Amino acid sequence: MTIRVDTQEIGSRGEDIAMAWLREQGYYIVERNWRIGHYEIDIIAQRFDTLHFVEVKTRSIRSWESPYDSITQSKKDALRKGMLSYRTIYRTPLETQVDLIAIVIDDHGNYTLEYTERIL
Numbered sequence: 001m002t003i004r005v006d007t008q009e010i011g012s013r014g015e016d017i018a019m020a021w022l023r024e025q026g027y028y029i030v031e032r033n034w035r036i037g038h039y040e041i042d043i044i045a046q047r048f049d050t051l052h053f054v055e056v057k058t059r060s061i062r063s064w065e066s067p068y069d070s071i072t073q074s075k076k077d078a079l080r081k082g083m084l085s086y087r088t089i090y091r092t093p094l095e096t097q098v099d100l101i102a103i104v105i106d107d108h109g110n111y112t113l114e115y116t117e118r119i120l
Contacts, residue, residue: 010105014058015042018101021113027052036089039082043101051094053083055119058103067102067114076120 019029027045034041043054055075057067079098087096098120105111 010058010060011056013105014101014103015056017058017103017111017113018043018054018056021101021115022052022054034082034086036082036085039078039085041079041082041086044086046094049094051092051096052117053079053086053096053098054101055079055098056101056103058105061104061106063104067100067104071100071119080120 015032019032022029022043022045025047027047029043029045030051031041031044034044041053042056043052045052045054055071057070059065059067076098083096083098086092097118100116100119102114102116103111
């Protein structure tokens with residue numbers, strides 16, 4: 001049986017997978033889909049004394065573009081501005097970093113997950 005989902009469903013499924021994986025690794029989820037203005041952080045998670053601003057990119061195995069292809073300079077700039085806005089509003093004393101979780105899902109719902117720290 002082939003599972004067909006649209007890109008919004010794939011993205012939401014990817015965020016669910018990412019949150020579960022982060023929890024399994026000992027992260028505390030602070031926020032999901034935190035927004036300010038035009039900026040959005042998919043997941044904000046804390047582990048030890050670091051606040052991780054996690055961008056989640058999920059693609060179907062049939063996609064011509066890898067999750068990494070969508071991390072353009074303008075995307076990095078938006079992530080940086082979102083993180084700085086969060087730090088300013090909440091005045092967090094924690095160290096901060098921007099990370100990437102790249103997920104590829106096949107037609108049967110199986111997936112691979114790659115975690116890259118400090119993409120900025």
